[in-house]
Amino acid sequence: MLVDDDLKARMVRWRHHFHQFPETGFNEHRTADYVASVLQLLGLEVHRGIGGTGLVASLRAGDGPGVIGLRADMDALAMAETAPDRPHASRHAGCMHGCGHDGHMAMVLGAAQLLAQRPDFDGTVRFIFQPAEEHGRGAGAMIADGLFERFPVDEIYGAHNIPGLAEGHVATRVGGIMASEDNFVIRIQGRGGHAARPHMAVDPLVVAAEIILALQTIVARSVDLGEPAVVSCTEIFSDGIRNALPSNVTIKGDTRSYSPQVQALLERRMRELCQGICSAHGAQCEVEYTHEFAPTVNWPQCVELATAAAAAVVGADQVDGDVRPMMISEDFGAFLKVVPGAFVFIGNGAVGSAGGVPLHNGAYDFNDGILPIGARYFAELVRRRLPARTAGAGT
Numbered sequence: 396m397l398v399d400d401d402l403k404a405r406m407v408r409w410r411h412h413f414h415q416f417p418e419t420g421f422n423e424h425r426t427a428d429y430v431a432s433v434l435q436l437l438g439l440e441v442h443r444g445i446g447g448t449g450l451v452a453s454l455r456a457g458d459g460p461g462v463i464g465l466r467a468d469m470d471a472l473a474m475a476e477t478a479p480d481r482p483h484a485s486r487h488a489g490c491m492h493g494c495g496h497d498g499h500m501a502m503v504l505g506a507a508q509l510l511a512q513r514p515d516f517d518g519t520v521r522f523i524f525q526p527a528e529e530h531g532r533g534a535g536a537m538i539a540d541g542l543f544e545r546f547p548v549d550e551i552y553g554a555h556n557i558p559g560l561a562e563g564h565v566a567t568r569v570g571g572i573m574a575s576e577d578n579f580v581i582r583i584q585g586r587g588g589h590a591a592r593p594h595m596a597v598d599p600l601v602v603a604a605e606i607i608l609a610l611q612t613i614v615a616r617s618v619d620l621g622e623p624a625v626v627s628c629t630e631i632f633s634d635g636i637r638n639a640l641p642s643n644v645t646i647k648g649d650t651r652s653y654s655p656q657v658q659a660l661l662e663r664r665m666r667e668l669c670q671g672i673c674s675a676h677g678a679q680c681e682v683e684y685t686h687e688f689a690p691t692v693n694w695p696q697c698v699e700l701a702t703a704a705a706a707a708v709v710g711a712d713q714v715d716g717d718v719r720p721m722m723i724s725e726d727f728g729a730f731l732k733v734v735p736g737a738f739v740f741i742g743n744g745a746v747g748s749a750g751g752v753p754l755h756n757g758a759y760d761f762n763d764g765i766l767p768i769g770a771r772y773f774a775e776l777v778r779r780r781l782p783a784r785t786a787g788a789g790t
Contacts, residue, residue: 398767402508406501406766409433411483413497414761417471417490420527421536423448426469426500430524433504437511439522442546446537448526451546454510459517461781464548464736465773466727467503468496468528477757494754495556495743498761498769500524502554505770510777518781521546525726531576531688534729543733550697551736552776553727554769556761558751560742563768565705566718567739569698571653573691574623576724577661578649580683581606581669585676587635587642599644600633602678606669607631607646613664618657625651625722626661651722653690688724689732697737704775705739708768741765741772 398406409429418426427448431441439452448469476484476491485491492498507522523542527533560566583603588596607628618624628648635641650661662684673680693701702716718740727738743762744750750762 398505398509398770402505402770403767405508406505406770407763409504410497410501410761410763410766413500414483414492415486417485417487417492417497418469419473419490420470420530420533421447423469423526427524430469430500430504434507434522437507439507439511445542445545446526446533446540449533449537449540449542450524451542452507452522453519453546454507454514454522455519456514457517457784459781459784461518462521462548463518463777463780464521464523464551464734465503465506465776466523466525466551466553466730467499468525468533468726469500470496470527470529470533472529472755474755475757478760481760491757492761493756493759494529495759495761496528498556498763498766499554501766502769503773505766506773506777509770509774515783516778516781517784520777520781521548523551528726531724531726534726538729538733548734550780551730551734552697552701552773553730553736553738554741554772555725555738556743556765557740558743558753558759559746560740562742562744562748562750562762563709563765564713564715564742565709565739565772566715566742567693567698567701567705567737568716568718568720569693569695571690571692571720572718572738573720573725573728574625574651574653574722575658575686575690575728576649576651576688577658578685578687579647579665581646582681582683583644583646583673584679585642585644588640590638590640593640596640597677598640599678600635600641602673602676603631603644603646605672609668609672610665613661613668617660617664622657623653623720623722624657624661626665649687651724653692653720658686688726689728691725691728691738692731693737694731694735697735700776700780701737701739704779705772707775708771739772741769
């Protein structure tokens with residue numbers, strides 16, 4: 396089913412509204428109000444306050460038992476937009492839709508309108524709008540609040556725009572498509588002293604430097620070469636001053652991987668290296684290691700449906716069913732641990748084009764040209780998985 400000019404204009408209008416009024420995780424009150432109002436105008440019953448600011452709307456056609464979930468994320472980033480001349484630029488200082496969740500919401504709303512105005516399927520569709528994706532908390536909050544007990548689904552599907560992938564191309568794969576994210580905080584306690592008399596101190600900066608370098612050996616020397624993994628130290632702090640060695644240093648960072656076994660290995664080796672290096676220098680340390688995002692692992696049967704639906708929308712030559720996995724993380728992985736489903740990437744535009752500006756960049760903007768593709772893709776998923784019963788079919 397094609398998207399007419401009226402719906403295209405509506406999706407752009409919805410998307411620009413979301414972009415102008417971004418809200419961070421679990422604060423998406425105005426966003427949820429707007430989403431609910433659109434869904435209610437389509438005649439759907441909306442349930443609010445699921446996992447905080449999350450919401451679910453259901454659309455039923457026929458009497459089929461099948462239930463498909465379509466998910467969009469709602470939250471924005473706590474960062475400044477660096478495109479003040481953009482007509483729909485953020486009006487909330489220090490907050491912007493730098494990851495395209497504004498577009499994801501508009502695409503799922505577009506699919507809701509396509510399916511509501513032509514309900515040629517047999518079963519139920521759940522439109523799931525999730526809060527707090529950016530920090531990996533929203534999916535778990537909705538699940539803990541009884542999402543799948545109150546609104547059961549047989550399968551769930553999601554999508555994310557990807558700058559650098561040609562506009563409108565769709566890519567996915569069976570198995571791990573996005574990595575887990577684990578965060579770590581390493582606190583090193585030494586003994587401060589005068590910068591001119593280091594022999595009287597235990598310098599935690601030297602210890603931290605050794606730890607930072609040693610952590611890079613985990614992937615190089617402890618992880619099987621066939622298992623993707625990344626360890627990144629991203630922040631370092633001390634309580635020292637120019638002429639005084641610190642007593643305390645804190646290192647922060649994250650790790651990425653695709654399996655629980657590798658996650659456990661990264662944590663174990665990190666603790667062993669930190670303890671060993673600190674002990675050798677007479678320092679002490681504490682390692683805090685937390686699991687933020689589950690890996691996003693697509694179910695084979697759902698990827699088969701996703702690639703077929705995408706090919707019907709954009710053509711088989713623009714669909715990659717075996718894309719290389721990415722080390723980015725997505726809260727959608729938490730849903731896939733509970734119910735079958737699949738996640739796809741939709742190209743936002745090649746590098747060098749307007750849609751090629753990287754995610755989480757102050758100049759990023761979602762490409763409005765792919766809104767109809769996303770809406771049609773989600774609607775096609777439903778029609779293929781919940782086909783309408785033909786006249787005279789047996790019961």
